[in-house]
Amino acid sequence: MTLTVHHLNNSRSQRLLWLLEELELPYEIRFYERDKSTMLAPPELKKVHPLGKSPVLEDGAIKLVETGAICEYLVEKTGQLGPADSGVGQRRYRQFLHYAEGSVMPMLLLILAMSKIPLLGQLAIKKVQPMLDVHLDYIEQELASRPWFAGQQMTAADIMMSFPLEAAVSRGGLGASRPATMAWLKKIHARPAYKLALEKGGTYDYA
């Protein structure tokens, strides 16, 4: 059964394409374009799922949302890109799989929303930035001590962490002062599967 990804341009769903390329699974993409003024997904995505968000993965009769849950589903289905060990590696894997959307993305979304509000928005960003910095410092510390988020091997947790860290470069002040994180970003961007996913997914301003 071919998998179908409902993919919004320039969005978090790029991660799912990368995951599928790493897993070498066949899939087809249905493309959706953001509204140029609001940047929101087009209404057709609501016909696929009531949330109208991307990604949505269809696997036969199964329809899934939430990138982290989709990662877990595909890791379980293929037996690949999960943690290499059942102890500390597994705990780190689970933590970072959820941490990406649960803790880091909310800060970046706040910054994005505030950046659209003249003057007051800039003041609000000054409050949020130190909160994001705590996360970026923690991530830097973690990546300075091992090559991948879960341990010695790349897992789906790295794929989950890609979008928040790419977004943090574009709007969260992530840069040369956090060399381990920047080296990790360079490493993921060099992966053939990452590049293939970029070719297939269309516009993506974060790579």
Ligand SMILES: N[C@@H](CCC(=O)N[C@@H](CS)C(=O)NCC(=O)O)C(=O)O
């Ligand atoms: N936590 C969800 C977030 C889904 C989400 O918000 N997707 C964004 C893409 S960056 C979206 O569809 N935005 C369009 C909209 O809100 O209209 C996940 O990780 O899948």
